[in-house]
Amino acid sequence: xxxxxxxxxxxxxxxxxxxxxxxxxxxxxxxxxxxxxxxxxxxxxxxxxxxxxxxxxxxxxxxxxxxxxxxxxxxxxxxxxxxxxxxxxxxxxxxxxxxxxxxxxxxxxxxxxxxxxxxxxxxxxxxxxxxxxxxxxxxxxxxxxxxxxxxxxxxxxxxxxxxxxxxxxxxxxxxxxxxxxxxxxxxxxxxxxxxxxxxxxxxxxxxxxxxxxxxxxxxxxxxxxxxxxxxxxxxxxxxxxxxxxxxxxxxxxxxxxxxxxxxxxxxxxxxxxxxxxxxxxxxxxxxxxxxxxxxxxxxxxxxxxxxxxxxxxxxxxxxxxxxxxxxxxxxxxxxxxx
Ligand code: AMP
Numbered sequence: 001x002x003x004x005x006x007x008x009x010x011x012x013x014x015x016x017x018x019x020x021x022x023x024x025x026x027x028x029x030x031x032x033x034x035x036x037x038x039x040x041x042x043x044x045x046x047x048x049x050x051x052x053x054x055x056x057x058x059x060x061x062x063x064x065x066x067x068x069x070x071x072x073x074x075x076x077x078x079x080x081x082x083x084x085x086x087x088x089x090x091x092x093x094x095x096x097x098x099x100x101x102x103x104x105x106x107x108x109x110x111x112x113x114x115x116x117x118x119x120x121x122x123x124x125x126x127x128x129x130x131x132x133x134x135x136x137x138x139x140x141x142x143x144x145x146x147x148x149x150x151x152x153x154x155x156x157x158x159x160x161x162x163x164x165x166x167x168x169x170x171x172x173x174x175x176x177x178x179x180x181x182x183x184x185x186x187x188x189x190x191x192x193x194x195x196x197x198x199x200x201x202x203x204x205x206x207x208x209x210x211x212x213x214x215x216x217x218x219x220x221x222x223x224x225x226x227x228x229x230x231x232x233x234x235x236x237x238x239x240x241x242x243x244x245x246x247x248x249x250x251x252x253x254x255x256x257x258x259x260x261x262x263x264x265x266x267x268x269x270x271x272x273x274x275x276x277x278x279x280x281x282x283x284x285x286x287x288x289x290x291x292x293x294x295x296x297x298x299x300x301x302x303x304x305x306x307x308x309x310x311x312x313x314x315x316x317x318x319x320x321x322x323x324x325x326x327x328x329x330x331x332x333x334x335x336x337x338x
Contacts, residue, residue, distance in 0.1 A: 161286025
């Protein structure tokens with residue numbers, strides 16, 4: 001059995017062991033659906049998270065020491081020695097030789113939330129490498145073969161909602177047929193499946209690539225060019241979106257990535273948090289928000305999110321859409337200059 005399949009097969013038993021050992025903290029929550037613009041957003045209310053230790057966002061700013069130096073100063077939970085109850089195994093990308101460890105998320109709101117972590121320290125500000133994408137996709141395929149559905153997400157950069165500077169891709173199980181936003185991607189009719197597109201009903205810039213339906217049956221060697229191309233083409237558009245925002249902060253752009261068996265989504269980020277009009281408090285948003293799944297810590301916050309609208313909140317922490325039109329306009333302007 002492939003390493004990914006072995007790890008998926010032991011998620012249930014190991015999760016119970018980790019939880020009963022006390023090394024994994026499970027925070028119960030209730031799920032609330034909220035319909036807006038044809039999207040059934042999921043808002044998870046988890047009051048116990050108010051007690052979760054708060055980790056400062058790593059300093060990725062222009063004058064900040066490099067992430068490797070910051071990592072030396074504060075303990076890295078993703079470095080060895082690994083907690084035996086959170087450790088699920090290791091995988092190695094045969095083509096590139098990159099090694100990864102698989103760990104449970106210590107603070108779990110959804111059972112079986114696990115992470116693919118680079119074995120050597122790599123920065124969370126760095127884009128996903130082809131090997132990262134291949135290993136991530138292999139876990140989604142292994143889960144599907146085991147009769148389970150997962151999706152993966154990556155929070156890249158200081159405005160993306162990441163709390164750990166050590167590179168990690170996260171995996172969450174799904175009860176139904178995809179995170180809410182994935183359903184919109186699936187129902188988008190395309191003339192050319194191999195070109196990036198945007199879900200235009202979403203009120204923020206988003207860049208998506210549909211993956212070939214045969215991809216789940218492909219070998220790692222076949223996966224690599226397809227996933228790398230899908231990521232580079234959507235990342236390129238995300239960077240163009242950022243470049244056209246004159247007030248975007250200096251430094252490496254932040255973005256969120258969602259990966260399902262069918263699509264790869266990249267959403268450039270402008271802010272990490274949104275100040276809720278109803279409470280005056282900050283709500284941190286990461287890739288899960290852009291999957292259509294927000295996390296709130298109180299009934300008050302839940303009411304404020306519904307009142308303000310999930311679309312408005314997401315637009316507040318992302319960038320304006322309509323890049324395709326903007327890009328074409330710039331292209332015309334560039335042509336005229338030549
Ligand atoms: P992010 O906040 O997206 O950077 O994801 C990092 C995740 O790591 C968070 O969801 C934390 O709950 C989780 N985490 C923090 N400390 C540990 C730890 N010691 N072991 C495993 N997961 C952790």
